[in-house]
Amino acid sequence: AKWVYGFGDGTAEGTAGMRELLGGKGANLAEMSSLGLPVPPGFTISTEVCTYYYAHDRQYPADLRDQVDAALARVGALVGKRFGDTKNPLLVSVRSGARASMPGMMDTVLNLGLNDETVEAVAALAGDRRFAFDSYRRFIQMYSNVVLGIDHHNFEDILEFYKDEKGHTLDTDLSADEWQEIVARYKICVEEHLGKPFPQDPAEQLWGAIGAVFGSWMNQRAITYRRLNAIPESWGTAVNVQAMVFGNMGETSATGVAFTRNPSTGEKELYGEFLVNAQGEDVVAGIRTPQDLTERARIAAGSDKPSLEALMPDCFAEFTRICDTLERHYRDMQDLEFTIERGKLWMLQTRSGKRTARAALRIAVDLANEGLISRDEAIRRVDPQALDQLLHPTIDPKAERKVMARGLPASPGAAQGEIVFDADTAEELAAEGRKVILVRVETSPEDIHGMHAAQGILTTRGGMTSHAAVVARGMGKPCVSGAGMIRVDYATGTMTAGGVTLKRGDVVTIDGSTGEVLLGEVSMLQPELSGEFAALMEWADAARRMKVRTNAETPADARTARQFGAEGIGLCRTEHMFFDEGRIVAVREMILADGEAGRRAALAKILPMQRQDFVELFEIMAGLPVTIRLLDPPLHEFLPQAEEELAEVAASIGADIQKLRARVQDLHEFNPMLGHRGCRLGITYPEIYEMQARAIFEAAAEAAARTGAPVVPEVMIPLVATRAELDMLKGRIVAVAEAVNREKGTTIKYQIGTMIELPRAALRAAEIAATAEFFSFGTNDLTQTTFGISRDDSARFLAEYVEKGLLESDPFVTLDRDGVGELVRIAAERGRAARPDIKLGICGEHGGDPASIAFCEEVGLDYVSCSPYRVPIARLAAAQAAL
Numbered sequence: 001a002k003w004v005y006g007f008g009d010g011t012a013e014g015t016a017g018m019r020e021l022l023g024g025k026g027a028n029l030a031e032m033s034s035l036g037l038p039v040p041p042g043f044t045i046s047t048e049v050c051t052y053y054y055a056h057d058r059q060y061p062a063d064l065r066d067q068v069d070a071a072l073a074r075v076g077a078l079v080g081k082r083f084g085d086t087k088n089p090l091l092v093s094v095r096s097g098a099r100a101s102m103p104g105m106m107d108t109v110l111n112l113g114l115n116d117e118t119v120e121a122v123a124a125l126a127g128d129r130r131f132a133f134d135s136y137r138r139f140i141q142m143y144s145n146v147v148l149g150i151d152h153h154n155f156e157d158i159l160e161f162y163k164d165e166k167g168h169t170l171d172t173d174l175s176a177d178e179w180q181e182i183v184a185r186y187k188i189c190v191e192e193h194l195g196k197p198f199p200q201d202p203a204e205q206l207w208g209a210i211g212a213v214f215g216s217w218m219n220q221r222a223i224t225y226r227r228l229n230a231i232p233e234s235w236g237t238a239v240n241v242q243a244m245v246f247g248n249m250g251e252t253s254a255t256g257v258a259f260t261r262n263p264s265t266g267e268k269e270l271y272g273e274f275l276v277n278a279q280g281e282d283v284v285a286g287i288r289t290p291q292d293l294t295e296r297a298r299i300a301a302g303s304d305k306p307s308l309e310a311l312m313p314d315c316f317a318e319f320t321r322i323c324d325t326l327e328r329h330y331r332d333m334q335d336l337e338f339t340i341e342r343g344k345l346w347m348l349q350t351r352s353g354k355r356t357a358r359a360a361l362r363i364a365v366d367l368a369n370e371g372l373i374s375r376d377e378a379i380r381r382v383d384p385q386a387l388d389q390l391l392h393p394t395i396d397p398k399a400e401r402k403v404m405a406r407g408l409p410a411s412p413g414a415a416q417g418e419i420v421f422d423a424d425t426a427e428e429l430a431a432e433g434r435k436v437i438l439v440r441v442e443t444s445p446e447d448i449h450g451m452h453a454a455q456g457i458l459t460t461r462g463g464m465t466s467h468a469a470v471v472a473r474g475m476g477k478p479c480v481s482g483a484g485m486i487r488v489d490y491a492t493g494t495m496t497a498g499g500v501t502l503k504r505g506d507v508v509t510i511d512g513s514t515g516e517v518l519l520g521e522v523s524m525l526q527p528e529l530s531g532e533f534a535a536l537m538e539w540a541d542a543a544r545r546m547k548v549r550t551n552a553e554t555p556a557d558a559r560t561a562r563q564f565g566a567e568g569i570g571l572c573r574t575e576h577m578f579f580d581e582g583r584i585v586a587v588r589e590m591i592l593a594d595g596e597a598g599r600r601a602a603l604a605k606i607l608p609m610q611r612q613d614f615v616e617l618f619e620i621m622a623g624l625p626v627t628i629r630l631l632d633p634p635l636h637e638f639l640p641q642a643e644e645e646l647a648e649v650a651a652s653i654g655a656d657i658q659k660l661r662a663r664v665q666d667l668h669e670f671n672p673m674l675g676h677r678g679c680r681l682g683i684t685y686p687e688i689y690e691m692q693a694r695a696i697f698e699a700a701a702e703a704a705a706r707t708g709a710p711v712v713p714e715v716m717i718p719l720v721a722t723r724a725e726l727d728m729l730k731g732r733i734v735a736v737a738e739a740v741n742r743e744k745g746t747t748i749k750y751q752i753g754t755m756i757e758l759p760r761a762a763l764r765a766a767e768i769a770a771t772a773e774f775f776s777f778g779t780n781d782l783t784q785t786t787f788g789i790s791r792d793d794s795a796r797f798l799a800e801y802v803e804k805g806l807l808e809s810d811p812f813v814t815l816d817r818d819g820v821g822e823l824v825r826i827a828a829e830r831g832r833a834a835r836p837d838i839k840l841g842i843c844g845e846h847g848g849d850p851a852s853i854a855f856c857e858e859v860g861l862d863y864v865s866c867s868p869y870r871v872p873i874a875r876l877a878a879a880q881a882a883l
Ligand code: PEP
Pocket: 571, 573, 632, 757, 777, 778, 779, 780, 781, 782, 843, 844, 845
């Protein structure tokens, strides 16, 4: 079998497409070599050897040694040296290279092949003893650390102690003899730790390093990383062995790293740093301050150290040409490593560069505009979820961060303001135009007004699905939840963490994208919805088939959603309008009324307010479809539950407290989510739905008259299980519509449809479609009723299901294709068969989740509907699903 793949001198046995076999680094080294770029010759030991090694009790394939020896000989021939030769020795680097870059694995050993004899040969060949012994001491330290397991600090201590002894401050102050002395001390250190001397045989060194790479595949950090990132153990890692080139051969040598574009902004500019007379690890280690690559960056940074552009103009020019070649070849921004050895440039690595969401967007759009990729490809390149970060203010990456505490990144974006500890104060200060951060141990529905008023929310308890997290995401407000290291003292109005105590009115900044709580005001970047964002959205809109609507009931949310490109309202939850001040009193009167007449009297007070709500929504949506769902939750949700509140409420509506208490008890249900709610309320109290229908039709008439645009409301009945329910309620609503048309002399058009959120409704979709003109899948309730798992109580155990691998993901976040999805598919098919022009949409939380949106495309839904801040995510995800 072939285990080893060579590259170098303009040729290679591998290609970039052989990532699985050669790992990312090996595949790209081969590709660069084939492109004729200056890559030090070398070879890759394939990932199959890693697999073999673990399948055979850590033994190598029998023919591996011969293949490695042959490959080494070829490398030696290409550079005119021989591995282990005492006159003209080949030195190599050994690096790991998995398919996906993987922290936690053995990384790099440089200068391998040095020993007491070869170091003298290297000194003689280079004409530089200092360089030779500097390289040798680096090798002993690196090899001892990553292969022999001796901690770095042992060697650092020796060096520091020696420098003190000699009165040196910089490493560059040491002479050749002094480095030789360091080497001697390092060797003693190794022998003390190991009980045997540092290995002198280059072959032993090489196999030690290869073994360390394969061994590190199964170390604890690598195993943990793979588990967290769902990387299969069976993939294995490759090993890359490459002829050394030296960035530490004096002042005409250097080493550096670069991105072909700015990885945080995406700007098209070479971005990176380098060090003169150094080896790779020096740049990352931060011992010396690296220099800028370009003059432009140097000037921007106000640095007085020369740029590579100024210092080595020929190498710089070649490097920029190579950057361009690689970008064009890979059609993506590249992350590069290079070394300059005595004025000659060498490329050591290229790979697609990691980038922020902002940069990903800009780079995708720029590459398409430059003609390197198609617009479809640009659409595919941006992760829809990551757009979330761009729709909110973010902390300026250049700003200084004084981190006070950390919690969970519960709702993205950054916010700053004075801290307050209760919702009422938040509301008061916000009314004065001040910016506040609401800090609570936990939030509850009573805090909603404060959350609305605040710039952001910080809690010290609760997870990603806590009340604070869910509500904040819905509002599009930044939130850090569960910052357990903060102690909040409501009594004194203070919070304390890490020895810092802040009091009410002190300013903090929270970063809901990272979970950090920062002291003071930190400079922020405002979301940029024009430019690249607008361009990509436009391309996505042209590519998608499904429409994107929003779930909204307030004018503010509706406006936000339109700014984000919503094409109508897919779900207006009317019950939210019942909680508003001014109407909750009438709602409670209605619930407490003795008979139908009393209820109608109370409803008559609500009607004009409800009508006004709809007029506003219709006007904001200006002719786009608006789906209004009639009352859904059980009535007890509108009544106070706590004894203290009962008296207050009784007084406010002029009712007897005994009677109120009795009604609360009367409405108590053991399982309210499966109780008297949804269309069941409409069956029992038809006057409620009649009032709502009247408000809708009158509003439609008014809005149409005012704007001159036709309004076609879609009236939606929740929680239907049978056609009979829908038939009865539709009859009532049609009667109201006719009455309104008669009274006003109008001809309002409308549609009546239903939510599909019960398994029975999905199965009986054919007969339900005979009555319903549209279906909207309420996948929150459909998931709840299909799994028999409470959507309000599942956070506690569902995470464990995911952790233990029983579920791939939380079915309330990503639609369960196999079960809930099958019901959706059945209902869509049967509904369409019965009524070919039936309109199909989804309005559960899944309507804003990219994976679920892909499923909606597969079943051919007409639209998805989601919360306002998810509209752009849904537009992009719908486009990706359609491509
Ligand atoms: C649903 O059940 O999916 C739905 C959208 O309705 P609600 O969340 O209001 O129950």
